[in-house]
Amino acid sequence: MTTDRTPGPADDPFGAPDVERLVGDIDLDPYLGRTDAHAGAALADPVPTDAGTPPLLTLRDLATDPRFPELFARALRAAGPDFRELFPRDATPVLREFSRALAYALEATEQAAGDTAKVEEVVDFARHLGADHRKLELTRRHHDTFGEALVGTLRHLAGPGWDDRLETTLRTAYAVLSAALREGEAAATGPARVGATVVEVDRPTRDVAVVRLITDVMIDYHPGQYLSVLTPYTPAVWRRLSPAVPSNPAGQIEFHVRDVPEGTLSGPLVRSVSVGDRWVLARPLGHLDVDRTEPFRDVLMVAGGTGIAPLRCLLVDMMRFGDNPRVHLFYGARHPGDLYDLPTLVDLASTAPWLTIQPVSEADEDPWWAGARRELPRTLHRRQTGTLVDAVTGWGSWADRQVLLSGSPEMLRATVKGMVAAGTPRENILYDRP
Numbered sequence: 001m002t003t004d005r006t007p008g009p010a011d012d013p014f015g016a017p018d019v020e021r022l023v024g025d026i027d028l029d030p031y032l033g034r035t036d037a038h039a040g041a042a043l044a045d046p047v048p049t050d051a052g053t054p055p056l057l058t059l060r061d062l063a064t065d066p067r068f069p070e071l072f073a074r075a076l077r078a079a080g081p082d083f084r085e086l087f088p089r090d091a092t093p094v095l096r097e098f099s100r101a102l103a104y105a106l107e108a109t110e111q112a113a114g115d116t117a118k119v120e121e122v123v124d125f126a127r128h129l130g131a132d133h134r135k136l137e138l139t140r141r142h143h144d145t146f147g148e149a150l151v152g153t154l155r156h157l158a159g160p161g162w163d164d165r166l167e168t169t170l171r172t173a174y175a176v177l178s179a180a181l182r183e184g185e186a187a188a189t190g191p192a193r194v195g196a197t198v199v200e201v202d203r204p205t206r207d208v209a210v211v212r213l214i215t216d217v218m219i220d221y222h223p224g225q226y227l228s229v230l231t232p233y234t235p236a237v238w239r240r241l242s243p244a245v246p247s248n249p250a251g252q253i254e255f256h257v258r259d260v261p262e263g264t265l266s267g268p269l270v271r272s273v274s275v276g277d278r279w280v281l282a283r284p285l286g287h288l289d290v291d292r293t294e295p296f297r298d299v300l301m302v303a304g305g306t307g308i309a310p311l312r313c314l315l316v317d318m319m320r321f322g323d324n325p326r327v328h329l330f331y332g333a334r335h336p337g338d339l340y341d342l343p344t345l346v347d348l349a350s351t352a353p354w355l356t357i358q359p360v361s362e363a364d365e366d367p368w369w370a371g372a373r374r375e376l377p378r379t380l381h382r383r384q385t386g387t388l389v390d391a392v393t394g395w396g397s398w399a400d401r402q403v404l405l406s407g408s409p410e411m412l413r414a415t416v417k418g419m420v421a422a423g424t425p426r427e428n429i430l431y432d433r434p
């Protein structure tokens with residue numbers, strides 16, 4: 001005998017709210033043939049618009065509304081399968097960056113008040129972005145579809161406040177910006193993307209992977225630069241990584257990646273990377289460099305964690321020269337055993353009389369859970385305990401040095417702030433912005 005009863009939440013192994021969340025998370029648009037993501041669903045509280053505000057500023061306010069990234073992501077998903085492949089599963093962080101860039105362009109154009117040189121600065125900014133976007137291999141159709149989705153999303157956000165004036169201004173501004181993006185894409189040289197195969201993986205600590213790859217063709221980057229990297233561990237997520245060895249004809253390249261807690265890419269990468277995996281690398285960028293203008297100015301390098309990679313790359317490159325500025329390197333991490341690159345650095349220093357290394361760790365000892373650690377090699381200066389910024393500023397202002405920094409956003413923020421307070425001229429400090 002069967003009992004006819006309606007299943008209740010107790011029959012559901014996930015519990016009802018979890019099932020709803022699960023279904024809500026699935027992008028159904030492709031199966032439902034939806035093309036206009038915003039059709040028929042007016043916003044309950046559209047962004048207020050005012051006919052007295054210049055249209056470029058109204059558009060900026062619409063593009064910076066907190067709902068914009070999510071709504072725009074929906075519009076792009078509806079625009080076609082190409083866009084679903086171009087963006088990560090959660091496209092909102094990328095579209096939040098786009099919203100900031102668009103807001104800058106709209107506001108700066110308004111403030112330029114017709115001054116051609118200032119408008120040209122905005123166009124140059126778009127060209128620069130275009131050179132970076134080359135890695136996405138966008139077609140004219142992508143640009144047009146993106147523009148239509150943008151117009152649709154801002155119109156949706158404005159609701160009844162949308163008018164011809166806003167539509168014409170947005171279409172004109174987008175036409176100028178997308179033409180500049182395409183110019184930037186076309187002007188960049190070298191391959192847009194280069195494939196690379198992982199040939200070796202080392203895991204010197206629980207949260208760091210040292211990944212060695214061979215690229216299909218040589219990538220000509222300057223030591224200290226970083227590359228945009230696309231990996232198989234989180235589809236469509238590009239991140240910046242800094243090679244730890246200079247560019248070479250054999251195409252050998254090495255990256256050091258730290259598992260950032262809650263990070264989209266770094267955790268899956270550190271846990272999953274293995275020999276044979278294929279990565280995609282794109283256009284080198286960045287400004288970290290040693291100024292070799294004579295007479296040499298001595299160098300202070302400060303590296304936190306995997307931030308050592310671009311600085312070690314610069315040091316390896318310096319080994320080519322008979323004569324070098326003196327370099328003092330502070331290399332810091334949380335625990336002593338996290339100073340995983342110290343053996344290589346000590347090897348370099350053994351044949352580089354111009355290089356001295358100061359290891360720093362926040363804790364004096366490794367935690368029990370870190371397991372067995374390699375013995376740290378001896379350095380001229382004993383390891384100091386404390387934060388990098390305290391160790392660096394404890395030695396003085398370093399006002400006569402060129403200063404190169406590399407590390408996490410927090411480490412960069414704290415070090416710049418502390419060094420400037422200690423008397424280092426701000427303009428002497430070089431680092432690539434997070």
Ligand SMILES: Cc1cc2nc3c(=O)[nH]c(=O)nc-3n(C[C@H](O)[C@H](O)[C@H](O)COP(=O)(O)OP(=O)(O)OC[C@H]3O[C@@H](n4cnc5c(N)ncnc54)[C@H](O)[C@@H]3O)c2cc1C
Pocket residue numbers: 226239240241242243255256257258259260261262263264265266267286306307309310407408409410432433434
């Ligand atoms: C110029 C440049 C060069 C870089 N080179 C390297 C490199 O050689 N090796 C490397 O491991 N990483 C490097 N990074 C950082 C890297 O690009 C990613 O930001 C990092 O791996 C986190 O990505 P994610 O997707 O895991 O985290 P996300 O999902 O992007 O971010 C998750 C959270 O972590 C924070 N976060 C982002 N980056 C860091 C970080 N480095 N430390 C602490 N918190 C962070 C974010 O603010 C956010 O709150 C570089 C970054 C820049 C800007």
